[in-house]
Amino acid sequence: MTRLYFFLSLCISLVSLGSVETRQAHCTAKLVSEEKSIAPEKTFAVGLLLEIEEGWHSYWSNPGDSGAPPKFDWVLPEGFTIEGPSFTPPERIQVGDLTSFGYSKEAFYRFEIRNSLKEIPKEPVSFSLEAEWLVCEKTCVPAKYRFEIKLPVKNEAEPSEEAPLIARFQNLLPRSMDLESIEWKESSEAVQIKMTPKEPWEVLDVFPSADWRVDLKKPSIQTIGKVTEISFSRKGESSIPIQAGLFVFRKPGNEGTVVSMELTKTDTPVLPGFLSSFFFAFLGGLLLNLMPCVFPVLSIKVFSVLEQAGKGKSWVRHSSLVYAAGILVSFTLLGLTLAALRSWGEAVGWGFQLQNPYLLVVLIFLFLALGASFLGAIDLSWLQVGAGQGLANQAGWTGEFFSGVLCVIVASPCTAPFMGAALGYAISQPLPILMTVFLSLGIGLSFPYLVLATFPQAAKILPRPGQWMEVVKEVMAFPLFATVIWLLWILAQSSTPFSMVGVLACILISGIGLWAYHLKRKTIWWKRLGFALGFLGLLASFWVVKNQLQVEKTAPGESVSHGISWKPFIAEEARQASLSGKTVFVDFTASWCVTCQVNEEVTFGNASVREFVKQKEIVMMKADWTKADPLITEALKSYNRIGVPYYVVYDPGNGKGRGLGEILTPKIFKSAFESQK
Numbered sequence: 001m002t003r004l005y006f007f008l009s010l011c012i013s014l015v016s017l018g019s020v021e022t023r024q025a026h027c028t029a030k031l032v033s034e035e036k037s038i039a040p041e042k043t044f045a046v047g048l049l050l051e052i053e054e055g056w057h058s059y060w061s062n063p064g065d066s067g068a069p070p071k072f073d074w075v076l077p078e079g080f081t082i083e084g085p086s087f088t089p090p091e092r093i094q095v096g097d098l099t100s101f102g103y104s105k106e107a108f109y110r111f112e113i114r115n116s117l118k119e120i121p122k123e124p125v126s127f128s129l130e131a132e133w134l135v136c137e138k139t140c141v142p143a144k145y146r147f148e149i150k151l152p153v154k155n156e157a158e159p160s161e162e163a164p165l166i167a168r169f170q171n172l173l174p175r176s177m178d179l180e181s182i183e184w185k186e187s188s189e190a191v192q193i194k195m196t197p198k199e200p201w202e203v204l205d206v207f208p209s210a211d212w213r214v215d216l217k218k219p220s221i222q223t224i225g226k227v228t229e230i231s232f233s234r235k236g237e238s239s240i241p242i243q244a245g246l247f248v249f250r251k252p253g254n255e256g257t258v259v260s261m262e263l264t265k266t267d268t269p270v271l272p273g274f275l276s277s278f279f280f281a282f283l284g285g286l287l288l289n290l291m292p293c294v295f296p297v298l299s300i301k302v303f304s305v306l307e308q309a310g311k312g313k314s315w316v317r318h319s320s321l322v323y324a325a326g327i328l329v330s331f332t333l334l335g336l337t338l339a340a341l342r343s344w345g346e347a348v349g350w351g352f353q354l355q356n357p358y359l360l361v362v363l364i365f366l367f368l369a370l371g372a373s374f375l376g377a378i379d380l381s382w383l384q385v386g387a388g389q390g391l392a393n394q395a396g397w398t399g400e401f402f403s404g405v406l407c408v409i410v411a412s413p414c415t416a417p418f419m420g421a422a423l424g425y426a427i428s429q430p431l432p433i434l435m436t437v438f439l440s441l442g443i444g445l446s447f448p449y450l451v452l453a454t455f456p457q458a459a460k461i462l463p464r465p466g467q468w469m470e471v472v473k474e475v476m477a478f479p480l481f482a483t484v485i486w487l488l489w490i491l492a493q494s495s496t497p498f499s500m501v502g503v504l505a506c507i508l509i510s511g512i513g514l515w516a517y518h519l520k521r522k523t524i525w526w527k528r529l530g531f532a533l534g535f536l537g538l539l540a541s542f543w544v545v546k547n548q549l550q551v552e553k554t555a556p557g558e559s560v561s562h563g564i565s566w567k568p569f570i571a572e573e574a575r576q577a578s579l580s581g582k583t584v585f586v587d588f589t590a591s592w593c594v595t596c597q598v599n600e601e602v603t604f605g606n607a608s609v610r611e612f613v614k615q616k617e618i619v620m621m622k623a624d625w626t627k628a629d630p631l632i633t634e635a636l637k638s639y640n641r642i643g644v645p646y647y648v649v650y651d652p653g654n655g656k657g658r659g660l661g662e663i664l665t666p667k668i669f670k671s672a673f674e675s676q677k
Contacts, residue, residue, distance in 0.1 A: 243654030284419030285444020326404020510537030
């Protein structure tokens with residue numbers, strides 16, 4: 001019967017254009033905006049308000065036993081996108097034996113309009129909404145109308161007269177609530193939910209967001225202490241979605257504020273225990289040796305091991321132990337620093353050191369110097385980082401220790417499999433547990449060298465040192481120069497492109513200084529001048545970076561990579577897009593994460609993946625953590641992760657992401673969407 005009403009309405013209705021208000025179907029409908037003039041690149045809210053006659057009602061997203069949800073079709077000007085609708089909590093409406101979810105007296109359907117305008121157009125911009133809704137008593141009357149609203153664009157937005165109205169309904173929208181636990185139990189007789197909030201809240205009602213095949217009359221609600229049990233009588237088998245419905249709460253007492261929270265079927269993520277975290281951290285550290293992040297330092301250590309092959313068991317054992325000690329000490333300091341920063345309220349995570357542009361400058365100069373020393377252009381024997389002469393003295397051990405430190409600084413920004421869950425657990429624990437897990441990670445990373453220290457005779461399988469070693473040493477300089485290019489690119493991402501050009505100019509100054517320092521017929525004057533120029537280049541780099549950090553940068557917008565359009569990740573946008581029926585994929589990444597770049601090249605560089613994204617109409621979002629971003633840090637924390645890479649999928653209609661892990665391939669990417677219809 002409802003479909004017949006809609007059909008008749010479509011046949012006889014005259015769709016009007018150019019008005020924000022209509023009176024039909026026993027209600028007054030009005031399109032309202034919180035701003036009477038909008039500003040470029042600023043989000044604003046609009047909503048459809050229904051003022052309904054006494055005795056009549058409209059419907060929620062799930063109408064219940066009868067009725068139909070509203071439908072909305074927007075036409076937006078270029079540069080604008082919309083998220084929504086968002087629904088306020090409904091009420092139960094009983095008509096005979098039928099239970100519906102909807103609104104009496106007034107209903108409000110809220111949308112957020114986001115714009116990417118850079119300039120102010122001369123004419124007002126026009127927004128058009130074609131809406132269909134149903135108003136019922138014992139009979140139902142369909143309504144349809146095309147609303148249009150025109151808003152001028154100015155430098156500063158101006159609130160409208162309807163702004164307080166929109167704010168009032170905004171306060172009724174579902175919000176986040178802290179739960180200690182939530183458990184589901186489904187049987188042929190009932191669907192039961194047991195929940196324990198962190199604060200004392202009285203559960204007033206629960207509204208399924210889909211057909212659970214249960215009796216929709218108000219469920220049985222019992223609260224004992226802090227634990228509340230809700231029970232629906234079952235009417236048949238069904239598949240309850242992850243985004244299952246809506247809780248309505250109130251603080252104890254009749255005068256308490258009523259709030260609501262979206263109900264998810266998934267349990268609160270369970271963190272691994274101490275022993276499993278210790279084991280996962282060890283495995284993660286061991287696998288970190290195979291990750292692309294370690295490659296920049298690998299050439300240094302490989303050459304060191306090759307050169308030590310003929311120096312006897314004692315030196316193989318000692319140098320391996322000292323290298324491992326450098327790794328373990330570095331992980332200890334890294335863990336203490338991370339714990340201290342987070343205790344002071346800083347939103348930092350794994351790999352935070354490469355979010356610092358000043359450290360990037362130091363690493364750029366350091367790797368450039370190491371590469372030059374491998375080619376014999378400069379002499380760094382006083383550092384003894386594992387190459388050259390002097391391994392048969394104490395200075396060689398210092399160099400091995402320094403190599404271990406450098407390995408941690410450059411390799412730690414990326415996460416290997418098993419690391420994410422272990423570090424997510426560790427960062428939420430007391431300091432002794434956190435440090436134990438971090439040390440386990442260090443033991444895993446240094447494990448191959450600890451084995452070599454235990455069985456130094458294994459070095460005999462390596463080729464004997466000889467003249468060929470000089471060629472190998474020179475070849476290994478080029479991975480270090482590649483690292484310099486990579487670090488310069490990261491610097492451009494975390495600051496501005498000019499910072500990269502400025503640092504290159506400073507490198508030129510330092511290069512002239514090193515040339516003067518190493519002239520064969522140098523005098524003490526030339527030596528001092530060369531040293532001064534080399535040091536001046538490094539100091540000038542800091543000055544360049546400092547000035548570029550003060551340059552105001554625009555907010556990140558949409559980008560195109562591998563032929564795929566990416567939106568900047570905003571948690572609420574991802575949630576709303578999912579609730580509106582879209583599939584969302586989120587890539588937590590950073591320019592300094594080599595594993596991230598490899599995953600993206602392998603996966604999104606694949607033509608079949610690009611076609612898959614297009615066919616599925618997946619909303620692709622990028623959470624760029626190159627620069628410290630507390631919102632991205634918090635988003636990672638919600639998945640018990642403190643580092644990148646990490647990948648998340650929002651299924652249509654559930655509004656909540658599910659993690660895929662740290663590794664991404666075309667097969668893993670496509671498989672993540674196989675369960676979707």
